[in-house]
Amino acid sequence: MRKNKTTILGIAAMTAALLAGTASAASDPLKAFPPAQEGYERVVINLPQVKDTERFRVQLIPGQTIEADCNTRSLSGEIKKETAQGWGYDYWVVSNVGPGPTTMMACPNNSKVEKFVAVYSDELIRYNPRLPVVVYVPKGVELRYKIWTSPEKATVAKAQ
CATH class of the missing domain: 1.20.5 (Single alpha-helices involved in coiled-coils or other helix-helix interfaces)
Incomplete structure (x- = not known):
């Protein structure tokens, strides 16, 4: 006993x-989340409540505003998902941000403008308004995000 x-x-x-x-x-x-390491900032996104979270996804768009010409360009970099030890909550770390691919067109008058250039990523993360979306970005990198949604009903694919 x-x-x-x-x-x-x-x-x-x-x-x-x-x-x-x-x-x-x-x-x-x-x-639950670790403090930012030296050279990084912790960025937090608080998502609004929605009716059906399975219809929503979040796209992280890290990048920098730079003076650029008319060429299409992007930055290279990595967005890696990690898990908070002892908590099981996911967070993301952006690293290795640097110059990426660009087109090589001749621009009229060598004109340059300030524009946001992003690190390319097509990954969409689960939408969970109960927890903040925590992302660690290198200092000097801005984090933007988009919220994507799908229709309530899926379209049926037809065999051909």
Whole structure:
């Protein structure tokens, strides 16, 4: 009987610790995420509540505003998903941002304008308004995002 009592007390203690961790994450949702490393900034996106989250996705668009000519260009870089240790929450790290591919057209009058140039990524992440979307970007890199949605009903594909 003593062994069962010890086991029950151990389970109760673990449950209390888990609930305390969940409560502290609810009061400070960023507590679960590591601080930004040197040379990086932590950027947080708080998504609005929606009716059907499965119809929504988020696209992360890191980039920089630079003086550029008429050529089409992008930046190279990586967007890597990581998981907060002990919490299981996902966050993203943008790294290796640098010059990327560009077209080589002759521009009239060598004209240049300020424009946002993005790191190309076609990955869409799950929409979860209960947790912040946490992204670590190198200092000097701006993070923009788009929210994508799909129709309520899927279209049926026809065999040909």
